[in-house]
Amino acid sequence: xxxxxxxxxxxxxxxxxxxxxxxxxxxxxxxxxxxxxxxxxxxxxxxxxxxxxxxxxxxxxxxxxxxxxxxxxxxxxxxxxxxxxxxxxxxxxxxxxxxxxxxxxxxxxxxxx
RNA sequence: AGAGUAAACCGAAUGGUCGCGGAAAAGUUUUUUAAACUUUUAUGAGGAAAGUCCGGGCUCCAUAGAGCAAUGGUGCUGGGUAACGCCCAGUAAGGGAAACCUUAAGGAAAGUGCAACAGAAAAUAACCGCCACAUAAUUUAUGUGGUAAGGAUGAAAAGGUAGGGUAAGAGCCUACCGCUAAUAUGGUGACAUAUUAGGUCAAUGUAAACCCCACCUGGAGCAACACCGAAUAAAAAGAAGAUUAAGACUGCUCGUCGCCUUCUUGAACUGGUGGCUUGAUAUAUAUAGUAAUAUAUAUACUAGAUAAAUGACCAUUUAAGACAGAACCCGGCUUAUAGAUUUACUUAAAUU
RNA sequence: GCGGAUGUGGCGGAAUUGGUAGACGCGCUGGUCUUAGGAACCAGUGCCAACGGCGUGGGGGUUCGAGUCCCUUCAUCCGCA
Numbered sequence: 001x002x003x004x005x006x007x008x009x010x011x012x013x014x015x016x017x018x019x020x021x022x023x024x025x026x027x028x029x030x031x032x033x034x035x036x037x038x039x040x041x042x043x044x045x046x047x048x049x050x051x052x053x054x055x056x057x058x059x060x061x062x063x064x065x066x067x068x069x070x071x072x073x074x075x076x077x078x079x080x081x082x083x084x085x086x087x088x089x090x091x092x093x094x095x096x097x098x099x100x101x102x103x104x105x106x107x108x109x110x111x112x113x
Numbered sequence: 114a115g116a117g118u119a120a121a122c123c124g125a126a127u128g129g130u131c132g133c134g135g136a137a138a139a140g141u142u143u144u145u146u147a148a149a150c151u152u153u154u155a156u157g158a159g160g161a162a163a164g165u166c167c168g169g170g171c172u173c174c175a176u177a178g179a180g181c182a183a184u185g186g187u188g189c190u191g192g193g194u195a196a197c198g199c200c201c202a203g204u205a206a207g208g209g210a211a212a213c214c215u216u217a218a219g220g221a222a223a224g225u226g227c228a229a230c231a232g233a234a235a236a237u238a239a240c241c242g243c244c245a246c247a248u249a250a251u252u253u254a255u256g257u258g259g260u261a262a263g264g265a266u267g268a269a270a271a272g273g274u275a276g277g278g279u280a281a282g283a284g285c286c287u288a289c290c291g292c293u294a295a296u297a298u299g300g301u302g303a304c305a306u307a308u309u310a311g312g313u314c315a316a317u318g319u320a321a322a323c324c325c326c327a328c329c330u331g332g333a334g335c336a337a338c339a340c341c342g343a344a345u346a347a348a349a350a351g352a353a354g355a356u357u358a359a360g361a362c363u364g365c366u367c368g369u370c371g372c373c374u375u376c377u378u379g380a381a382c383u384g385g386u387g388g389c390u391u392g393a394u395a396u397a398u399a400u401a402g403u404a405a406u407a408u409a410u411a412u413a414c415u416a417g418a419u420a421a422a423u424g425a426c427c428a429u430u431u432a433a434g435a436c437a438g439a440a441c442c443c444g445g446c447u448u449a450u451a452g453a454u455u456u457a458c459u460u461a462a463a464u465u
Numbered sequence: 466g467c468g469g470a471u472g473u474g475g476c477g478g479a480a481u482u483g484g485u486a487g488a489c490g491c492g493c494u495g496g497u498c499u500u501a502g503g504a505a506c507c508a509g510u511g512c513c514a515a516c517g518g519c520g521u522g523g524g525g526g527u528u529c530g531a532g533u534c535c536c537u538u539c540a541u542c543c544g545c546a
Binding site: 006007008009010011012013043044045052053054055056057058060061062064065066068069095099 | 131132133163383419420421422423424425426437438
């Protein structure tokens with residue numbers, strides 16, 4: 001199994017947020033864009049205004065953990081950015097909610113193998 | 114018992130399955146360094162990591178400058194410390210029944226300012242009142258003088274109470290209380306106690322108003338700063354010139370550097386590496402000290418990321434639930450905080 | 466991470482050295498005018514248990530008295546690679 005690659009630079013995020021396709025769930029939002037490489041890259045962005053530092057870190061961990069479990073089941077060659085929905089309080093973050101949400105979104109995209 | 118006060122300490126643990134950060138060792142591949150991957154091993158957020166309110170280390174700015182003493186800070190006393198606005202021990206004032214707690218606690222007789230409204234008057238107090246005398250007049254008016262006992266006000270009105278005294282009054286005199294000063298004793302000292310003297314004991318409050326006194330104080334910050342790489346011709350560095358014109362060194366004067374133009378060398382930045390964790394370090398014991406703390410000995414090495422590492426699920430502990438995430442590093446302060454434990458002390462009211 | 470600034474009615478924005486908080490403009494409400502609307506003019510407009518009390522982001526202090534001075538805290542905004 002390959003190690004999960006992450007997006008690092010601000011311009012990479014901007015490119016996907018402006019040019020990528022947008023999908024929304026109950027808790028999280030997803031921007032996705034094809035790249036022609038043999039790996040997937042993900043990035044997670046949680047705004048400063050949504051919560052305090054430990055809360056944002058917690059949400060990042062939950063999203064990363066969920067992605068890790070689904071990673072083997074999805075197709076290769078995408079760049080994905082996850083956002084937290086601004087309307088939902090960050091205190092409602094929960095592993096199972098995000099699991100369900102991410103499954104639904106990925107089905108909608110049709111990214112499963 | 115309950116209630117309260119002060120101090121200290123913890124702030125999830127154990128097992129299983131997957132997963133992440135950097136470190137060390139071994140192996141495989143490309144093989145010159147090194148890079149990638151795999152496996153194993155131990156290890157990986159806090160008491161506040163927070164606010165950025167102070168003090169340092171470290172780096173650069175001229176070696177961090179000279180004069181004015183301007184700016185800013187601190188402010189009972191003694192001690193501790195690398196240093197502090199912090200800590201410890203005491204003093205004074207205030208609060209509490211008590212244990213104990215709180216305090217930006219120098220100077221208002223060096224000078225200046227302010228004190229709205231009300232009030233006669235807000236700081237060199239005579240408007241009304243009281244008293245004496247004079248004049249007019251006939252029981253009032255006017256003038257001169259004495260008087261701080263009484264008077265609406267106000268946050269604040271010129272020591273308080275009682276008696277004597279007087280034309281009326283007044284520290285005018287006496288007693289007590291308060292206040293001030295001197296001397297003595299105790300204490301390193303703030304200060305305390307005692308004695309004596311003082312009624313010229315007139316000069317209110319405000320210094321978190323200006324100010325005075327004592328002590329301290331250069332600026333910027335790890336996005337500091339140093340180095341490497343590739344790609345491109347804006348900035349930077351060096352030299353020369355001109356002008357004192359923006360600006361930097363916290364205010365002013367000097368001094369140093371600098372705008373701009375020309376020439377030469379080649380960079381910025383969203384790349385990378387160092388800075389980056391062994392330190393005024395932690396733990397234990399002993400000694401000195403009331404204590405803060407210091408000294409000695411032994412042992413330990415305990416995060417170092419860069420879109421940024423600690424999570425998910427299951428089981429057990431009755432329940433796992435608070436505040437909350439290192440970003441160069443230390444010493445404090447302040448603020449947030451469910452619950453749990455220990456020690457010492459107090460006991461008025463209410464309950465048993 | 467570091468450095469700096471600002472918080473006053475519904476909105477913008479005043480308040481001289483500490484001395485009646487809400488000037489002024491916009492908006493809103495009511496009235497006059499009009500068949501109706503607009504415009505214009507006039508009046509009102511912080512909150513409450515309404516005599517009175519509370520109000521300058523929150524809490525505390527200095528002062529007789531604080532929007533103003535001091536401490537602390539919260540929120541918002543800006544700059545620095």
